[in-house]
Amino acid sequence: MKHFSVLLLLFGLLFNGVAQDSTKVRFYVKGSSDFWIKLDGELLPVRNVQMITPGLHDIEIWSPMHKKYKGTIEVPVKDSISYYQELKKDPEYIQYLIQTDEYKRKVFIGKTAPLFLAFSGAVASPFLHSMRKRWHEESIKENFKSQYFSSNVTGAENVTRRYNTVNAAFFTSLGLTGGGLIAYYFTRKWVEKLDKSVYRQQNPFTVEMFELGMNPVTNTPVVGLTLNF
Amino acid sequence: MRKLFLGALMLWMMAGCEPQPKACLDWGDTLEAGTTLNLESCSEDFDFLTWEFSDDRGYIGDNVERIFEDETSLSVRLTAYSDGGYRTDNVTHEFKTSFRYIDRMEVIGTSDFASFRLAMEGGSWSAGGAEGTFTEEAPFVLYVWPDDKQVIESTRNGGFTVYGVRNGNTSNLGSSPTYNFETYKENPMVLESNFGLTFKVFWRFRD
Numbered sequence: 001m002k003h004f005s006v007l008l009l010l011f012g013l014l015f016n017g018v019a020q021d022s023t024k025v026r027f028y029v030k031g032s033s034d035f036w037i038k039l040d041g042e043l044l045p046v047r048n049v050q051m052i053t054p055g056l057h058d059i060e061i062w063s064p065m066h067k068k069y070k071g072t073i074e075v076p077v078k079d080s081i082s083y084y085q086e087l088k089k090d091p092e093y094i095q096y097l098i099q100t101d102e103y104k105r106k107v108f109i110g111k112t113a114p115l116f117l118a119f120s121g122a123v124a125s126p127f128l129h130s131m132r133k134r135w136h137e138e139s140i141k142e143n144f145k146s147q148y149f150s151s152n153v154t155g156a157e158n159v160t161r162r163y164n165t166v167n168a169a170f171f172t173s174l175g176l177t178g179g180g181l182i183a184y185y186f187t188r189k190w191v192e193k194l195d196k197s198v199y200r201q202q203n204p205f206t207v208e209m210f211e212l213g214m215n216p217v218t219n220t221p222v223v224g225l226t227l228n229f
Numbered sequence: 230m231r232k233l234f235l236g237a238l239m240l241w242m243m244a245g246c247e248p249q250p251k252a253c254l255d256w257g258d259t260l261e262a263g264t265t266l267n268l269e270s271c272s273e274d275f276d277f278l279t280w281e282f283s284d285d286r287g288y289i290g291d292n293v294e295r296i297f298e299d300e301t302s303l304s305v306r307l308t309a310y311s312d313g314g315y316r317t318d319n320v321t322h323e324f325k326t327s328f329r330y331i332d333r334m335e336v337i338g339t340s341d342f343a344s345f346r347l348a349m350e351g352g353s354w355s356a357g358g359a360e361g362t363f364t365e366e367a368p369f370v371l372y373v374w375p376d377d378k379q380v381i382e383s384t385r386n387g388g389f390t391v392y393g394v395r396n397g398n399t400s401n402l403g404s405s406p407t408y409n410f411e412t413y414k415e416n417p418m419v420l421e422s423n424f425g426l427t428f429k430v431f432w433r434f435r436d
Contacts, residue, residue: 132313133312133313133314133315134313136313136314136315137276137277137310137312137313137314140279140310140314141277141289144279144287144289145287145289147287148281148285148286148287148288149286149287
């Protein structure tokens with residue numbers, strides 16, 4: 001009897017016949033970078049590899065900016081499996097994106113573009129003014145030379161043409177500066193009154209409130225997390 | 230933002246303010262013909278100058294080097310330009326060109342000569358009644374002008390010699406150095422003789 005027990009133990013070790021009570025499930029969730037899983041009503045730790053007992057389970061998955069997925073998972077008796085699930089975007093989030101785009105477009109038209117044009121003109125105008133002066137001086141000299149002691153009329157015409165080009169660019173830069181500032185002056189109130197869209201979503205598994213909004217200073221999206229008790 | 234733009238605007242306006250140039254010519258009414266002249270202006274606050282002569286010659290520069298070959302009446306229009314040439318000022322100056330002519334010789338000192346004779350390459354001129362004591366205020370004068378044949382030609386080197394006549398005998402009272410008339414423009418040309426006499430030879434332009 002004693003020998004039989006030892007043989008049974010060796011047999012078991014040889015065929016690795018130890019009883020398996022959970023399967024390693026690697027989750028691939030197409031959503032945002034973080035996701036939460038609830039299995040049979042129990043919230044799992046936030047990680048993408050879970051040890052789950054084989055069998056059929058109810059599963060809920062949620063990721064910020066996505067709709068909660070609800071379904072079942074059949075976990076086989078295996079060392080590990082992969083589970084792939086694509087979450088659908090939250091329609092409110094899509095609406096938020098559309099509103100954000102619209103907001104950005106209006107801010108661009110009413111603030112960014114006029115100020116950019118004004119700034120570009122203000123930066124370019126001193127350089128263009130310097131070039132304009134130089135070419136104006138050159139054109140005077142070349143025209144004088146062609147009148148008195150040089151037969152190179154084409155050279156004088158070329159210099160005059162260059163001067164005219166730079167001159168036009170200079171006044172364009174002035175126009176951009178003035179026009180940009182005037183446009184900004186008239187649109188700034190309208191821009192200030194624009195509604196900044198905000199997207200809020202409650203984590204269905206926790207008390208966390210996920211929020212997406214626009215930074216009022218930089219006009220860039222910011223993410224916030226609020227705990228509601 | 231508003232202050233930034235106002236500051237940039239003021240900076241730009243300050244940079245764009247060029248001083249008003251002032252064109253100026255302070256020559257006399259006559260310039261010497263037949264020699265290389267370096268014509269300068271008394272203009273101020275300019276970046277460059279243009280010179281337009283009425284004989285259809287134009288120049289660009291702070292000064293002009295040119296030769297007036299003949300005696301004539303001309304005018305020059307000088308335009309002073311600011312940096313960039315957006316602001317200008319101009320002045321027109323009328324002048325005539327003339328060669329240099331020997332005008333007269335003045336003698337200072339005590340003379341017992343009956344007459345003096347001035348000799349230069351191309352001619353000589355005499356004047357009598359030269360005895361006496363002559364001062365700066367009341368010199369003995371030997372007139373050459375209006376004989377306009379005696380031109381000081383800048384292209385040549387030359388000088389003059391003074392002779393004195395006494396009792397029918399002619400004495401050489403001295404000779405000036407050989408001048409380079411291209412550069413020697415002194416008026417008068419002075420010769421101190423060994424006879425205690427000073428000879429001053431004046432030149433002039435044509436009226």
